[in-house]
Amino acid sequence: MRLSQVSFRYSRRGPWILEDVELALRPGSVVEVTGRNGAGKSTLLRLLAGFVPPTRGSVSGRPRVVGYAPDVFPTGQPFTVSAYLAHMTRVRGASPAAAGDLARRLNAVHLLDLPLGDLSKGSAQKVGLIQSLLGPPDLLILDEPFAGLDEQTRAELPAVIGEIAARGGIVVVSDHQNQLREFPGADHCLVADRAVTVHPAARPAEQDPGPGSEPDPGPGSERDTEWVLGRPAEPDPDPGSGSGSGAGLGSGSGSERDAGRAAGQGPATDRRAVIEVLVDPDEADEVEQKLRADGYTARRIL
Numbered sequence: 001m002r003l004s005q006v007s008f009r010y011s012r013r014g015p016w017i018l019e020d021v022e023l024a025l026r027p028g029s030v031v032e033v034t035g036r037n038g039a040g041k042s043t044l045l046r047l048l049a050g051f052v053p054p055t056r057g058s059v060s061g062r063p064r065v066v067g068y069a070p071d072v073f074p075t076g077q078p079f080t081v082s083a084y085l086a087h088m089t090r091v092r093g094a095s096p097a098a099a100g101d102l103a104r105r106l107n108a109v110h111l112l113d114l115p116l117g118d119l120s121k122g123s124a125q126k127v128g129l130i131q132s133l134l135g136p137p138d139l140l141i142l143d144e145p146f147a148g149l150d151e152q153t154r155a156e157l158p159a160v161i162g163e164i165a166a167r168g169g170i171v172v173v174s175d176h177q178n179q180l181r182e183f184p185g186a187d188h189c190l191v192a193d194r195a196v197t198v199h200p201a202a203r204p205a206e207q208d209p210g211p212g213s214e215p216d217p218g219p220g221s222e223r224d225t226e227w228v229l230g231r232p233a234e235p236d237p238d239p240g241s242g243s244g245s246g247a248g249l250g251s252g253s254g255s256e257r258d259a260g261r262a263a264g265q266g267p268a269t270d271r272r273a274v275i276e277v278l279v280d281p282d283e284a285d286e287v288e289q290k291l292r293a294d295g296y297t298a299r300r301i302l
């Protein structure tokens with residue numbers, strides 16, 4: 001999924017909230033979005049979810065099943081929680097058992113018979129969270145999901161997020177409370193001054209670059225302007241290059257370089273083997289997702 005030169009403002013004469021945003025998200029990535037109040041985090045999430053169209057630029061490759069939990073869940077609907085979730089289950093084409101399973105897992109069984117209008121803010125957030133997970137989604141967008149959650153649900157949510165990513169889903173979470181700061185492999189995305197800057201997950205090689213390695217050029221540098229997000233679970237075959245590629249991550253041009261590596265043109269190390277798999281183009285998405293779910297790096301060479 002990609003945002004290309006995306007700019008957004010809420011009205012014709014209103015201020016630009018985001019300008020010329022370039023962002024690419026790979027299947028299986030978890031992205032934490034941070035920024036000060038009013039920076040535009042929710043706006044970015046609404047653009048990703050497809051709730052608002054960009055004023056300029058384009059969004060492409062949005063996965064088919066999108067789950068979105070807004071920061072304020074609208075409770076002004078004349079349903080009980082279970083009737084609402086049953087309705088959402090049908091809309092999503094999810095398994096009939098899914099809502100009940102999620103309610104048990106996220107400590108919400110006691111809410112099922114209540115009218116939506118009677119829910120506290122935290123309980124309403126939980127129902128919004130459950131509906132977003134029905135599907136399950138290929139793109140999951142959570143706007144401040146930890147706000148108001150009880151301890152049990154707060155502890156369980158990272159596991160749920162990890163499962164969505166492990167099956168190839170993209171997960172984007174705005175999180176004031178930094179609950180995903182330490183989430184393994186998560187990339188961190190800062191919204192500030194109408195721009196979006198992605199800092200890929202730190203790897204051991206980046207945390208301790210060692211003597212002679214190139215320093216991180218830091219936020220705002222060219223390496224931060226356009227990142228392709230992935231699951232940085234594997235060692236970097238070329239940690240001293242200083243080219244800015246996280247494992248499984250790379251800029252647009254970096255992806256071509258990585259593809260060349262995967263094809264056996266680049267340097268190899270004794271830390272991992274590269275094999276080439278030929279698949280029918282129709283099966284490429286499925287094979288790539290399965291490989292990623294199994295923890296392998298997968299790069300497509302067309």
Ligand SMILES: Nc1ncnc2c1ncn2[C@@H]1O[C@H](COP(=O)(O)OP(=O)(O)OP(=O)(O)O)[C@@H](O)[C@H]1O
Pocket residue numbers: 010017035036037038039040041042043044071
């Ligand atoms: N529906 C709207 N109409 C007009 N302006 C809006 C609307 N929603 C948000 N804004 C403005 O857009 C800017 C960005 O808002 P947004 O909610 O995206 O920021 P945020 O980073 O999510 O903030 P917070 O952390 O406080 O939730 C703010 O100045 C806000 O006032």
